[in-house]
Amino acid sequence: MKPETFDWVIHNAWIVTADKDFTVIENGALAVAGDRLARIWSLDDDPQLPPGRQRLDAAGGIVLPGLVNAHTHLPMTLFRGLADDLPLMTWLEEHMFPAEARYINPDSVYWASLLACAELLLSGTTTIGDAYFLARHVAAAVAEAGMRAVVAQGVIDFPAPGVPDPAEKIGHARAFVNHVAGRADGLIRPSIFCHSPYTCSERTLKEAKQAARDLKVPFQIHLAETGDEYRHLAGKYGCNPVQWMERLGILDADTILVHCVHIDTDDIAVIAGAGAKVVHCPESNMKLACGIAPVPEMLAAGICVGLGTDGSASNNDLDLFGEMGSAARMHKVAMDDPTVMDAATVVKMATIDGAVVLGLDGLIGSLEVGKAADLVVTDCRAPNLVPIYHPASTLVYAARGADVSHVMVGGRWLVQDGRLNGLDLERIVARVKEAVRA
Amino acid sequence: MKPETFDWVIHNAWIVTADKDFTVIENGALAVAGDRLARIWSLDDDPQLPPGRQRLDAAGGIVLPGLVNAHTHLPMTLFRGLADDLPLMTWLEEHMFPAEARYINPDSVYWASLLACAELLLSGTTTIGDAYFLARHVAAAVAEAGMRAVVAQGVIDFPAPGVPDPAEKIGHARAFVNHVAGRADGLIRPSIFCHSPYTCSERTLKEAKQAARDLKVPFQIHLAETGDEYRHLAGKYGCNPVQWMERLGILDADTILVHCVHIDTDDIAVIAGAGAKVVHCPESNMKLACGIAPVPEMLAAGICVGLGTDGSASNNDLDLFGEMGSAARMHKVAMDDPTVMDAATVVKMATIDGAVVLGLDGLIGSLEVGKAADLVVTDCRAPNLVPIYHPASTLVYAARGADVSHVMVGGRWLVQDGRLNGLDLERIVARVKEAVRA
Numbered sequence: 109m110k111p112e113t114f115d116w117v118i119h120n121a122w123i124v125t126a127d128k129d130f131t132v133i134e135n136g137a138l139a140v141a142g143d144r145l146a147r148i149w150s151l152d153d154d155p156q157l158p159p160g161r162q163r164l165d166a167a168g169g170i171v172l173p174g175l176v177n178a179h180t181h182l183p184m185t186l187f188r189g190l191a192d193d194l195p196l197m198t199w200l201e202e203h204m205f206p207a208e209a210r211y212i213n214p215d216s217v218y219w220a221s222l223l224a225c226a227e228l229l230l231s232g233t234t235t236i237g238d239a240y241f242l243a244r245h246v247a248a249a250v251a252e253a254g255m256r257a258v259v260a261q262g263v264i265d266f267p268a269p270g271v272p273d274p275a276e277k278i279g280h281a282r283a284f285v286n287h288v289a290g291r292a293d294g295l296i297r298p299s300i301f302c303h304s305p306y307t308c309s310e311r312t313l314k315e316a317k318q319a320a321r322d323l324k325v326p327f328q329i330h331l332a333e334t335g336d337e338y339r340h341l342a343g344k345y346g347c348n349p350v351q352w353m354e355r356l357g358i359l360d361a362d363t364i365l366v367h368c369v370h371i372d373t374d375d376i377a378v379i380a381g382a383g384a385k386v387v388h389c390p391e392s393n394m395k396l397a398c399g400i401a402p403v404p405e406m407l408a409a410g411i412c413v414g415l416g417t418d419g420s421a422s423n424n425d426l427d428l429f430g431e432m433g434s435a436a437r438m439h440k441v442a443m444d445d446p447t448v449m450d451a452a453t454v455v456k457m458a459t460i461d462g463a464v465v466l467g468l469d470g471l472i473g474s475l476e477v478g479k480a481a482d483l484v485v486t487d488c489r490a491p492n493l494v495p496i497y498h499p500a501s502t503l504v505y506a507a508r509g510a511d512v513s514h515v516m517v518g519g520r521w522l523v524q525d526g527r528l529n530g531l532d533l534e535r536i537v538a539r540v541k542e543a544v545r546a
Numbered sequence: 547m548k549p550e551t552f553d554w555v556i557h558n559a560w561i562v563t564a565d566k567d568f569t570v571i572e573n574g575a576l577a578v579a580g581d582r583l584a585r586i587w588s589l590d591d592d593p594q595l596p597p598g599r600q601r602l603d604a605a606g607g608i609v610l611p612g613l614v615n616a617h618t619h620l621p622m623t624l625f626r627g628l629a630d631d632l633p634l635m636t637w638l639e640e641h642m643f644p645a646e647a648r649y650i651n652p653d654s655v656y657w658a659s660l661l662a663c664a665e666l667l668l669s670g671t672t673t674i675g676d677a678y679f680l681a682r683h684v685a686a687a688v689a690e691a692g693m694r695a696v697v698a699q700g701v702i703d704f705p706a707p708g709v710p711d712p713a714e715k716i717g718h719a720r721a722f723v724n725h726v727a728g729r730a731d732g733l734i735r736p737s738i739f740c741h742s743p744y745t746c747s748e749r750t751l752k753e754a755k756q757a758a759r760d761l762k763v764p765f766q767i768h769l770a771e772t773g774d775e776y777r778h779l780a781g782k783y784g785c786n787p788v789q790w791m792e793r794l795g796i797l798d799a800d801t802i803l804v805h806c807v808h809i810d811t812d813d814i815a816v817i818a819g820a821g822a823k824v825v826h827c828p829e830s831n832m833k834l835a836c837g838i839a840p841v842p843e844m845l846a847a848g849i850c851v852g853l854g855t856d857g858s859a860s861n862n863d864l865d866l867f868g869e870m871g872s873a874a875r876m877h878k879v880a881m882d883d884p885t886v887m888d889a890a891t892v893v894k895m896a897t898i899d900g901a902v903v904l905g906l907d908g909l910i911g912s913l914e915v916g917k918a919a920d921l922v923v924t925d926c927r928a929p930n931l932v933p934i935y936h937p938a939s940t941l942v943y944a945a946r947g948a949d950v951s952h953v954m955v956g957g958r959w960l961v962q963d964g965r966l967n968g969l970d971l972e973r974i975v976a977r978v979k980e981a982v983r984a
Contacts (some may be wrong), residue, residue, distance in 0.1 A: 185932070189939040191890040198608035227929035334912035395943070397884040424943035425930045430868065436631075437832035437877075444833040448629040487558075492863045494975050495574070496622070501627040506864035509930075510948030534692070537932050540597050543931050 111158035114147070115519065116140040118485065119157055119168035123148060126173050126459040126474040132499055138171055140481040141426045143519035148475055164514065170507075172455070173380050173475050174234025174256075174517060175428045176462030179328075179337050179366045179416025180388040181240045182221035182249065184416040186211055187340045187421040187542055196334050196396040204421060208241075212269040216543040217242040218267040221249030224426060224529055229253065231427045231509020232484040234517045237364070237387065237416065237466050239301035239328050243284050253531060254522050256482065258289065260301035260328050265308055278315045278438075285323045295518065297467075301328040303365035305352055306340050317358045324500045326362050326467055329353075333367040334398050350375035359384045364465055366416065368406070369399040376402065378407040378546050385465040388435045388457070392418035404439055404448045414462035415454075429511035432458050436504050442492045451500040485514035487526070549596035552585070553957065556923065557595055559604035560937040561586060561919050564611050564897040564912040568890050570937055576609055578919040581957035586913055592637035602952065604923050608812050608937045608945075610893070612672025612694075612920035612955060613639040613866040614900030617804045617825040617854025619678045620659035620687065624649055625859040634772050642859060646679075649982060650707035653928055655680045657977040659687035662864055664823045664971050668964070669692065669865045669947020670922040675802070675825065675854065675904050677739035677766050680708040685734050691969060694920065695725065696904045698739035698766050699756045703746055716753045720812075723761045727737045733956065739766040743790055744778050764800050764905055767791075770813075771805040772836050788813035792888050793799075797822045802903055805853065806844070807837040814840065818847040823903040826895070828872045842886045852900035853892075865947035870896050874942050874961055889938040923952035924929040925964070 115478065116139065123136035125148065140162060147158075157163070161313045184204075191203035214469035217240070228236065231304035236257040240246055243261035250257045261284035263277045271280050281300045290296035300320045308316070313329075318459040332338065332349040341352050350371055353359050359382035366387045368379070388403050403483060406413050415435060417426045432454045439449040463473025472482045486493060486503075490511045496502050522529055554577065555690040555881040561574035563586065577585040577598060582782060585596075622642075629641035639885040657677070666674065676682055688695045699722035700706060701715045709718050726736035728890025739759045741745045746754070751767075758765035770776065770787040779790050788809055791797050797817070797820035804825045806817070817824065826841050843859045844851050855864045870892045910920045924931060924941075928949045934940050953961035960967055 185929075188930075188933065188935075188944060190935045192936070192939045192943060194883050195884050199884075223929050223932060301754065301967065321636065340811065379877065380753070391871075391875060394879040395884065397882050399879040399882070400879060420944070421929075425946070427946065430871070430946070433829075433868070434872070434875070437829060438876070440835040441832040441838060441876075444837070446633050446637075446833065448633050483615050489971065491623075491668065491971065491975065492626075492662050492858075492865065494661060494978055495626065497627045498630070501862070503628045505630060506626060506858070507949060508863070508865065508868070508946050510946060534930065537929065540932055 114160035117160035124172040131196035169488035173459040176235040178237040178414030178462040183217040184419030184421040185336035187383040217245040219539040232512040234482040260299035264303040303328040312498030324351040328364040331365040332370040389418040394423040416466035451504040487513040552577040552598035555598035561611040607926035611897040614850030616675040616900040620662040620860040621655040622857030654981040655683040665937035668952040672920040679969030702741040742768040744861035766802040770808040828973040830860040852903035889942040919957040925951040
C-alpha cells in the first residue's frame with residue numbers, strides 16, 4: 109500500500125501483534141489506511157516515518173489488538189452491585205429475573221447497553237460477544253457506540269423481556285438475525301443464544317440451534333456453569349451438560365459454550381472433537397462460586413477458549429484487563445503451578461482466540477496487515493506500567509482498563525487521550541440512573 | 547469543633563465510614579479541620595452546609611477511609627514484570643536476589659519507592675506497611691510523598707543491600723528504628739522485618755524480635771507462604787511455621803505474620819490466642835501459586851487480617867482496589883460459598899483492619915470524628931461505578947484505583963482531580979527507567 113494513503117501512523121510504541129508467533133516489536137510503528145492496518149514494522153529496521161495524514165506518538169506505550177470480550181450481557185449494567193455475595197440460584201431467581209421483569213424495557217436496554225459500551229471502550233475492548241433479550245436495542249446501542257459485536261437474541265422457556273409469549277421465542281430470534289443481517293455497516297453480526305439447559309427444553313435447544321444453522325450464525329449457550337445445573341441434568345436426562353449437548357446434536361464449530369466449569373476429560377475430548385468454542389469468565393465464576401473451569405486442559409486439547417467478563421451484575425465491571433489478570437492468577441493457584449496460563453497465552457485469549465470464538469478472526473484479533481484497524485494504545489506514563497520488560501506481562505499483571513489512552517475501531521478513533529469521542533457519557537449516566545430509579 | 551475552623555467541607559457523597567457498625571451515609575458530608583476529621587453527617591438530617599474555607603462537591607461519589615496497604619516492598623517496582631510465570635523459589639533465587647544484588651542501591655531504592663508512592667496515592671492508598679532493605683531511603687521517599695507508613699528494615703542471614711556484613715544486620719535494624727523515631731512529623735513509624743524462617747536462623751529471629759520488643763516497634767515476617775517453606779521447617783525443626791514462631795516466643799500482639807497460607811486449625815488458634823496480626827496478599831499468593839490462605843477461618847477465630855499487595859514484582863501492581871476484588875472472589879470459589887468475604891468484610895480488611903495490623907487504628911482506618919483526615923474520594927462519573935446500590939459492593943467489585951479522584955493525608959490533598967500534587971511523576975519515571983537501564 110502506498111504510504112501516501114496512510115491516514116494514521118502510530119510510532120514509538122511496543123507493538124504486541126498477537127499474531128501466530130506472538131511477535132512483539134519493541135520500537136515499532138504501525139500505519140492505518142482507511143479501515144485497515146496497512147503496515148507494521150520495527151523502527152530499528154526502518155527508522156523513516158512515512159508520510160501519513162496524521163501521527164500519534166505513543167511515547168513508549170503499548171499498541172495491542174482491540175480486546176475481544178467474548179461473553180457479556182450489556183444491559184445488565186442496570187443491576188451492577190444490586191445483589192452481591194449470594195448463591196447463583198438465589199441471585200438469579202430471587203434478584204435478577206425479578207429485576208429484569210421490572211426494569212428491562214427497550215429504553216432501559218438501549219441506555220444500559222450504551223453505558224456498557226462506554227465502559228468497554230474506555231477500558232480497551234473493541235469487540236463484544238453479547239447475549240441478551242431485546243437484542244435489537246442492544247444492537248442499536250452498539251451501533252451508536254461504533255463498536256464491533258456479535259449480538260445474540262436470547263431464548264428461554266418462560267416469558268422474557270420483549271418476548272411475553274414463549275411460543276414466539278424462536279420466531280423472535282430468527283427475526284432479529286434477519287434484521288441485523290440487513291444492516292449495511294458490517295460491524296455487527298447476529299447470533300442466537302439459549303440461556304441454559306436448565307431454562308431451555310430439549311425442543312427449544314434443538315429448534316434454536318436449527319435456526320442458527322439455517323441462518324448461518326453462531327449459537328451460544330451457558331453450559332456447565334454450576335454444580336446445580338450438573339445435578340439437574342443428571343437427574344432429568346441421566347447425562348452431564350456436555351453429553352446433553354452432544355446428544356441433541358448441538359456441538360459443532362459454530363457453537364459457543366460459555367463457562368464449561370463442570371466438565372471432565374471426556375467432555376474436553378468431545379468439545380475438541382466437535383470444534384466447538386468456549387468462553388471463560390473467571391471473575392464471574394469466582395464471585396458466584398461456580399468453580400474453576402479446566403482452561404489449561406482445554407487449551408492443551410486444542411479447544412479455542414476466549415475470555416469474557418460476563419454481565420456486570422456478576423463481575424461487576426467490564427474491564428478485560430482485570431479479567432486477564434484474574435484468569436492468569438486463578439489457574440496458577442488452582443493448579444499449584446505458577447507456569448500455567450502465562451501472560452502471552454492470556455493475551456491471546458483476550459484477542460485472537462476471542463476473535464476465533466466469534467468467527468471474526470479473518471478480520472480482527474491480531475495486528476496484521478490487511479486486518480481491520482481495531483487497536484488499543486496504553487498510556488506509558490501511568491506509574492503502574494513502569495518499567496516494561498515484557499509487554500505481555502505488563503498487560504496481564506499490571507495494566508488496567510484505565511491505562512488505555514486511545515482506542516480505534518475500523519480506522520476510527522473512538523477514544524483519544526482517555527476520552528470518548530461521540531458518546532455523551534454524562535447523558536448516558538443520567539438516563540441509566542433514571543431507569544433504575546423508576 | 548466550631549464550623550469556622552473547618553478547612554474543607556466535602557459534600558454530596560456516599561460516606562463509607564468503616565466504623566464499628568460499618569455505617570454508610572447516602573447523602574453525606576464531612577468536614578476537615580487541620581489534620582483531623584471534624585464532623586461527619588447526613589445532609590438529609592441537616593442539609594445546611596456549614597461555613598468552611600473550601601468545599602468539594604463529590605457529585606455523588608464515594609468518600610472512604612484512605613486505604614491501608616499492609617504489606618508491600620516499595621523498591622520492587624524496579625522489577626515489575628521482570629520475571630513472571632515462574633515458581634516462587636526460581637523467581638526468588640534466580641531472578642529477584644540477583645537483580646537486587648545488581649540494581650539495588652540508595653538511589654534506586656529512593657526513586658523506585660517514589661514511583662510506588664505515586665502509584666499508591668493515585669489508586670487510593672494513604673498508608674503503607676513496607677518491608678525492605680535500605681529502609682532509610684524508603685522512608686525518605688515516603689516522607690517526600692507525604693504518605694503515612696510503617697517502614698521496616700529487613701533482616702536476613704546473607705549479605706543484603708546496605709548490609710554487606712550479615713553480622714551487622716540487627717545493629718542496622720536498631721539504628722534504623724532510632725533514626726525514624728527521631729523524626730518529627732509522625733507520619734512514618736519504624737519496624738523490623740525478618741524475611742522468613744528459611745532465610746533467618748533461630749538466633750536471627752530471636753534477636754530481631756528482641757530488638758523490636760526493646761524498641762517497642764512492630765515485628766514483621768513472611769510466614770507459611772509456600773509448601774517448600776513448610777517442608778523445610780518440618781525437616782529441620784520437626785515443626786510447622788506457626789509452631790516454630792511459637793517455640794521461639796515470637797508470637798504476640800506486636801507481631802505481623804504475612805501470608806499464613808500453609809496453616810491449619812490449630813495454628814489459627816495459636817495465632818488468635820497470641821493476638822498476633824496477619825496480612826493477606828491474595829494476588830501474590832495466586833500468581834506465585836503459593837496456595838489460598840484460610841482467611842475466612844482466621845476472621846472467624848477473631849484474628850485481625852489486613853490486606854496487602856505484596857511487592858510489584860509478584861503482583862504486579864499496587865492497586866488495593868484490585869486486591870479487594872481478588873480477595874472477595876478467590877475465597878468464594880475456593881470455599882464453594884459465594885457468601886464468604888462479603889464486600890463490607892473486605893473493605894474493612896483494606897481500611898480499619900489494616901490500621902489495627904499496623905498499630906495505627908487509634909489514628910486512621912475509619913472515618914470518625916477526631917481521627918486523622920486520611921480519605922479518598924471516588925469519581926462517580928466513571929461508567930463502571932454506575933449505578934451505585936451498595937457502595938461497599940461498588941468499591942470491591944467494580945471500582946479500580948483509577949476511579950480515585952481525590953486523596954487526602956492528614957488534611958493535605960495529595961491527589962486532586964486524579965493528579966498528584968507535589969510529586970513530579972515524569973521525573974520519577976525517568977529516574978526509575980535510568981536505574982534499570984544501568
